[in-house]
Structure formats: C-alpha cells, structure tokens
Amino acid sequence: MPLRLLIGGALCTVALSACSGALGVHPGDAVVSPDRGAPAFTVVVLAADDLVAIDATVLVDGSEASLVDGAPLISWQGAPVELDVSAPGFEPWRFLVEQYPDNGTVEFRLEPVVLSGVVTTNDGRPLPGVSVALGDVQDQTDNEGRYALDRAVAGTIELERPAWEPASFTWDGAIAEYDVSMDPLVIHAIRASPEDVLDADRWETILSLTDVTGING
Numbered sequence: 001m002p003l004r005l006l007i008g009g010a011l012c013t014v015a016l017s018a019c020s021g022a023l024g025v026h027p028g029d030a031v032v033s034p035d036r037g038a039p040a041f042t043v044v045v046l047a048a049d050d051l052v053a054i055d056a057t058v059l060v061d062g063s064e065a066s067l068v069d070g071a072p073l074i075s076w077q078g079a080p081v082e083l084d085v086s087a088p089g090f091e092p093w094r095f096l097v098e099q100y101p102d103n104g105t106v107e108f109r110l111e112p113v114v115l116s117g118v119v120t121t122n123d124g125r126p127l128p129g130v131s132v133a134l135g136d137v138q139d140q141t142d143n144e145g146r147y148a149l150d151r152a153v154a155g156t157i158e159l160e161r162p163a164w165e166p167a168s169f170t171w172d173g174a175i176a177e178y179d180v181s182m183d184p185l186v187i188h189a190i191r192a193s194p195e196d197v198l199d200a201d202r203w204e205t206i207l208s209l210t211d212v213t214g215i216n217g
Contacts, residue, residue: 038075038076038077038078039075039076039100039104040073040074040075040076040104041073041074041076041097041100041101041104041105041106042068042071042072042073042074042104042105042106043058043065043071043072043073043074043083043085043105043106043107043108044071044105044106044107044108045058045085045087045107045108045109045110046107046108046109046110047090047109047110047112048109048110048111048112049111049112049150051109054087054090054110055087056072056085056086056087056090056108056110057085057086057087058072058074058083058084058085059083059084059085060074060081060082060083061081061082062084074097074106076100080096080097080098080099081096081097082094082095082096082097083095083096083097083106085108085110086110087110088151088153089112089113089150089151089152089153090110090111090112090113090151091110091111091112091113092110093108093110095108112150112151113150113151113152113153113173113176114148114149114150114152114176115134115148115149115152115171115176115177115178116146116147116148116149116176116177116178117146117147117177117178117179117180118141118144118145118146118147118179118180119132119141119145119147119159119179119180119181119182120145120179120180120181120182121181121182121183121184122181122182122183122184124181126141126143126144126145126146127141127145127161127164127182128141128142128143128144128145129141129161130145130147130159130160130161130164130182131158131159131160131161132147132149132157132158132159133157133158133160134149134152134153134155134156134157134158134171135153135155137149137150137151137152137153152171152173153173154171154172154173155170155171156168156169156170156171157169157170157171157178157180159180159182161182163184163185164182164183164184164185165182165183165184165185167180167181167182167183187216187217188213188214188215188216188217189215189216189217190206190209190215192206
C-alpha cells in the first residue's frame with residue numbers, strides 16, 4: 001500500500017477519535033440539545049370593533065402575566081392554564097388554554113362596553129339634540145332621545161342642551177342601559193333701566209334680590 005494512503009488514514013483516525021472524545025458520543029447515543037427551559041407563548045389583545053391592539057391586563061391562574069416588549073408572555077408547563085383578560089371600556093373575558101398554540105400566540109378580541117339609554121323631558125317626552133358625555137366618550141341623542149357610548153368606563157354622565165338645565169349622573173358600570181331626564185331652563189328675570197345700572201345703590205339693591213328670590217336673569 002502506498003505510504004501516502006497510510007498517512008492519510010492515520011490522520012483521519014486521529015481526527016475522528018479526537019472529535020468523538022470531545023462530544024462524548026458513543027455508538028448508539030444521540031446528540032441532545034441543551035435544555036432551553038419551558039416554552040412560552042404571547043397574548044395579543046385586540047378591540048373587536050376596530051381590531052386595533054389595546055393595553056390589557058392578563059391574569060394567569062389569578063396572577064398577572066409578565067410583559068416582554070409590551071406583550072404578556074405566558075410560560076407553558078405542559079398543563080392547561082386559565083387566562084383572565086380585561087381592559088378599561090371592554091367586556092372581560094376568561095379562556096382556558098388547553099394546549100400549546102401552534103404559532104406560539106393566543107389572540108383575544110374584546111367586545112367594547114356600550115352604555116345606551118334615552119334622555120327625556122321631565123314629563124317623559126324624548127329629548128333630541130342632547131350632548132351626552134362620559135369622560136372622553138361623547139354622543140348626541142337622536143330624534144327618539146336615544147344615545148350610545150362605546151367603550152364606556154364607570155364615571156359621571158354629563159348632559160347639556162341649549163335652553164335646558166345641565167344635568168349629571170353617576171354611572172357605576174353595572175348596568176348597560178341608563179335612562180335620564182332633564183328639566184327645561186326657566187328664566188326668572190327683572191328689567192333694569194340704564195339709570196338703575198348707573199346708580200350704585202339701586203344696582204346693589206337689585207343684585208341683592210338674587211339672594212332672596214328665584215331671580216336668575
């Protein structure tokens with residue numbers, strides 16, 4: 001056998017022996033990748049009305065999930081986990097994740113809370129054109145006095161309409177429909193002549209009437 005082949009065979013034998021010793025691989029063994037810990041999946045929460053991502057609180061079996069890059073990250077331990085998802089102005093949702101999601105993501109679409117109702121006069125007639133505000137959410141009543149506030153959060157409802165007394169009511173968020181009424185603005189006024197205004201004593205006497213009567217104009 002030529003010397004060149006003998007030398008080449010010897011070198012290959014040494015190289016394979018060295019590599020085998022470094023990996024600790026023996027005949028019949030498999031190479032096992034390093035332990036990377038339990039897998040995890042992310043939770044994406046969208047608003048059902050416009051499919052825009054919203055900031056939501058996610059509880060995992062009662063404990064708040066940790067955030068990674070702003071998204072809740074859930075560790076999967078191989079057993080079902082119960083998620084409670086909530087956000088201000090949206091209906092809460094509870095979901096049981098029974099198996100690891102194929103794409104590593106669970107998506108929720110929360111329905112907005114809608115507060116609706118009717119605004120009427122003090123004798124029960126529908127009142128159109130009323131501005132209804134609850135925090136940053138606003139609407140105006142239609143010809144039947146109806147209003148609807150999307151993504152409503154518990155707080156104070158403010159009502160305004162020209163020629164009507166402004167009104168406010170506290171909404172605790174527990175009911176979906178809230179009917180309210182308004183009173184017409186009644187002006188009780190007196191006439192003051194230019195002479196009355198120019199005479200300081202007479203003007204003060206007129207102004208003092210507002211403290212003891214129903215004068216408001």
